[in-house]
Structure formats: C-alpha cells, structure tokens
Amino acid sequence: MRDEQATPALRAHGIARRIGGHAVLADVGLEVATGQSLCVIGPSGSGKSTLLRALAGLDPLDSGQVLVDGRDLTLAPPHRRGIAMVFQDADLFGDLDVAENIAFGLGGQRSRAARHDEWVRVTMLRLGLAGLEDRLPHQLSGGQRRRVSLARALVTRPRVLLLDEPMAALDDRMRLDFARQLRQVRQRTGTAMIHVTHDQAEALGSSDRLLVLSHGRVLQQGTPQDVHARPSSAEVAALLGRSNFLEVDVDELRGTPGALRARVRALGATGWVDAHDGLLEGSRQARLLVRPHALAVEERGLLAPGQPWRTDEVYDNVGLLQQEIFQGDHLLHVVETERGTVTVRSPLGQTLLEGSTVRLRLILDECWLLPGQGRSC
Numbered sequence: 001m002r003d004e005q006a007t008p009a010l011r012a013h014g015i016a017r018r019i020g021g022h023a024v025l026a027d028v029g030l031e032v033a034t035g036q037s038l039c040v041i042g043p044s045g046s047g048k049s050t051l052l053r054a055l056a057g058l059d060p061l062d063s064g065q066v067l068v069d070g071r072d073l074t075l076a077p078p079h080r081r082g083i084a085m086v087f088q089d090a091d092l093f094g095d096l097d098v099a100e101n102i103a104f105g106l107g108g109q110r111s112r113a114a115r116h117d118e119w120v121r122v123t124m125l126r127l128g129l130a131g132l133e134d135r136l137p138h139q140l141s142g143g144q145r146r147r148v149s150l151a152r153a154l155v156t157r158p159r160v161l162l163l164d165e166p167m168a169a170l171d172d173r174m175r176l177d178f179a180r181q182l183r184q185v186r187q188r189t190g191t192a193m194i195h196v197t198h199d200q201a202e203a204l205g206s207s208d209r210l211l212v213l214s215h216g217r218v219l220q221q222g223t224p225q226d227v228h229a230r231p232s233s234a235e236v237a238a239l240l241g242r243s244n245f246l247e248v249d250v251d252e253l254r255g256t257p258g259a260l261r262a263r264v265r266a267l268g269a270t271g272w273v274d275a276h277d278g279l280l281e282g283s284r285q286a287r288l289l290v291r292p293h294a295l296a297v298e299e300r301g302l303l304a305p306g307q308p309w310r311t312d313e314v315y316d317n318v319g320l321l322q323q324e325i326f327q328g329d330h331l332l333h334v335v336e337t338e339r340g341t342v343t344v345r346s347p348l349g350q351t352l353l354e355g356s357t358v359r360l361r362l363i364l365d366e367c368w369l370l371p372g373q374g375r376s377c
C-alpha cells in the first residue's frame with residue numbers, strides 16, 4: 001500500500017531548462033503531498049509556465065527528475081504521468097458541447113460516445129456544471145468555461161493537476177467560488193495541485209504552500225503565512241504585498257538560528273523584532289520590513305502656509321501626509337518621513353487632510369528584519 005505520509009504525490013528536483021542559451025529554469029525543486037496545493041508565484045517571465053510544462057512532460061528537461069508517487073517519470077510521455085494540465089486560456093473545442101468537451105479528456109475522438117460516461121456526469125455535478133451539458137463554449141460565461149476546462153482535466157482522474165493562471169480574468173466572486181471548488185476536489189479525490197499566478201491575494205489565499213520563483217530560481221518555499229511574515233528577501237516581500245522598508249541600526253541580537261530577535265529603533269519606537277538569520281553574519285545595518293498594517297497615523301496639525309514641515313524639533317516619527325487613497329474597505333495614507341516615504345493602512349473613518357503633519361506609530365511585533373542596506377518599496 002502507498003504510504004501517503006512519506007511519499008509526496010509529486011516530487012521534482014534539480015529541474016533545469018535552457019531556451020536559446022538562456023537559463024529559464026535553474027535547479028528548481030518542489031513537492032506536493034496528496035490532496036494538497038502548492039502555489040507558484042513569480043513576476044512575469046520568471047519561468048512559471050515553463051515549470052508547469054516541464055513537470056507535465058510537454059517540454060524536455062536539461063536536467064532534473066520528476067517523480068509521481070515515488071516513481072521516476074522524468075522520461076515518460078505526458079499521457080503516462082498521471083499529471084493533467086489546465087492551460088491559461090480555457091482552450092475548449094468550439095464545435096463540441098460542454099459534455100463532449102469534458103468527455104474529450106476520456107475518449108479523445110470518441111468524445112461523443114463518452115459524453116454519457118458516469119464519471120463525466122459526476123465531474124460536472126461536482127463543478128456545478130449540471131444542466132449545461134448541451135451548451136456550446138460560446139454560450140458560457142468565462143467562469144463556466146474555466147470550470148469546463150477543469151472538468152476535462154479532472155475526468156482523467158489525475159494524481160496531480162497543474163493549473164496555469166486558473167483565476168486570471170475572473171472577478172472576485174468567481175475567484176472565491178473557483179478556489180472553493182478546487183479545494184473540494186482536493187478533499188474528495190486527493191488530487192495534488194500546483195497552480196501558478198502572479199497575483200499575491202490568490203497566492204496567499206488559495207494554497208497550502210507557496211513557492212516564490214524569480215529568474216527561474218526558487219527564492220523561498222513555505223506556508224503562505226510564514227513566507228508573508230518572514231520573507232527571505234526584499235524581493236519576496238514585495239511580491240507578496242505592499243512593503244515599506246526602513247533602514248535601521250541593530251542595537252543587540254539575541255537567540256539562535258530560526259529564532260533570532262534584534263533590538264532596533266525606528267519611527268519613535270524602540271524594541272525587539274523577529275530577525276532573519278542573515279543578521280548573524282555580523283552587519284549592524286538592516287532593513288526593517290513594515291507592512292502598511294504595522295503602522296498607524298494620527299494628525300498632528302496643519303502647517304501654516306509656507307511653513308516647512310521639517311523643523312528643528314522634528315521627531316523620527318513625524319511626517320507629512322502626501323496622499324490619501326480610498327480602497328473601498330480601508331484607506332491608504334502615503335507619508336513622507338525623515339526615513340523615506342511610507343504607506344500606512346488606516347480605517348475608513350480616519351480621513352486626514354493632505355498636507356498636514358502626522359505622527360506615526362510603529363507596531364514592532366508585526367515587523368520583520370532583513371539584513372542589508374538600501375530602501376525599496
């Protein structure tokens with residue numbers, strides 16, 4: 001019997017692919033357990049689609065290994081891997097109806113006969129497509145087309161499903177529905193899933209684990225919570241949401257690798273903050289990652305016309321409100337400070353006048369310290 005605890009549904013390591021002399025993937029390793037999901041996030045051109053195609057066997061590898069349930073399938077053809085792929089554009093056959101499109105996954109050219117297959121019916125039911133059997137693709141909404149495409153892949157009962165930007169072009173409501181349906185499929189069938197996106201909300205909200213890819217290399221892997229709270233670099237932090245970076249001096253370091261704390265001063269606050277192990281290498285200069293929710297602003301007063309906000313009595317935590325941006329359920333305040341410009345998340349009620357001076361409150365418990373210098377937002 002298969003030991004599902006010990007053997008991941010999919011494991012790949014050392015994956016490398018060069019295209020036109022350019023390394024598009026270099027030493028990529030990942031694994032996904034039965035019934036779990038992995039989201040690959042990375043900027044455009046980072047190699048996400050190339051990685052999926054390599055795992056599916058659609059393109060050759062220069063090196064590396066792909067194992068499904070512990071079996072080495074690196075050289076197996078795509079249809080012998082137990083891996084199905086849903087492409088970015090819902091590539092349905094325009095002259096086949098919904099049931100035939102789904103049955104195509106089973107019967108290829110015989111899809112007209114296979115449309116009555118019990119498994120086609122069950123898959124349609126699970127994905128909320130019952131009743132749409134006879135519709136042609138052009139008679140469906142974008143979200144329905146996505147689900148038909150998904151059903152066509154799932155009807156083959158793959159061990160692993162690869163999804164390329166599955167939620168692109170779906171509105172918020174449809175994204176939530178689609179993510180819920182994917183989760184139900186994982187729970188019911190144990191299918192392992194990998195999906196790629198460059199959308200941080202989708203990456204954080206719809207997967208068990210996250211892999212951050214940049215220039216064909218893995219920057220970090222972990223749970224969405226951990227990668228978001230403790231990114232390994234400023235690049236990872238910025239990919240997962242709005243980030244302020246403040247240059248700070250480290251007064252003291254305590255703890256051990258994996259549980260390091262540093263004492264810092266910034267924006268009027270002094271205290272201990274969780275720190276990246278790279279700080280152990282000795283640099284006293286560091287960058288404090290401050291997410292917009294780790295800051296609060298309060299109004300200090302309007303400036304008299306012509307009065308500069310930088311006066312002799314400027315405090316570290318005083319700034320000038322440059323801009324207020326309405327975001328629907330919260331506000332963003334852009335504040336210029338002695339340490340650079342920061343973005344603050346504020347509650348809706350806290351409307352401030354642009355051009356006024358504000359005081360900032362930093363919540364150090366919500367911050368993360370990275371080694372190195374240089375501001376970037």
Ligand SMILES: Nc1ncnc2c1ncn2[C@@H]1O[C@H](COP(=O)(O)OP(=O)(O)OP(=O)(O)O)[C@@H](O)[C@H]1O
Binds near residue numbers: 024
């Ligand atoms: N067939 C090809 N010929 C030449 N270059 C290619 C080919 N396929 C991919 N590339 C290059 O490889 C790099 C990675 O492409 P890939 O499509 O995997 O990125 P991606 O992260 O999926 O991007 P996006 O988010 O824009 O879809 C890009 O620089 C791309 O131009």
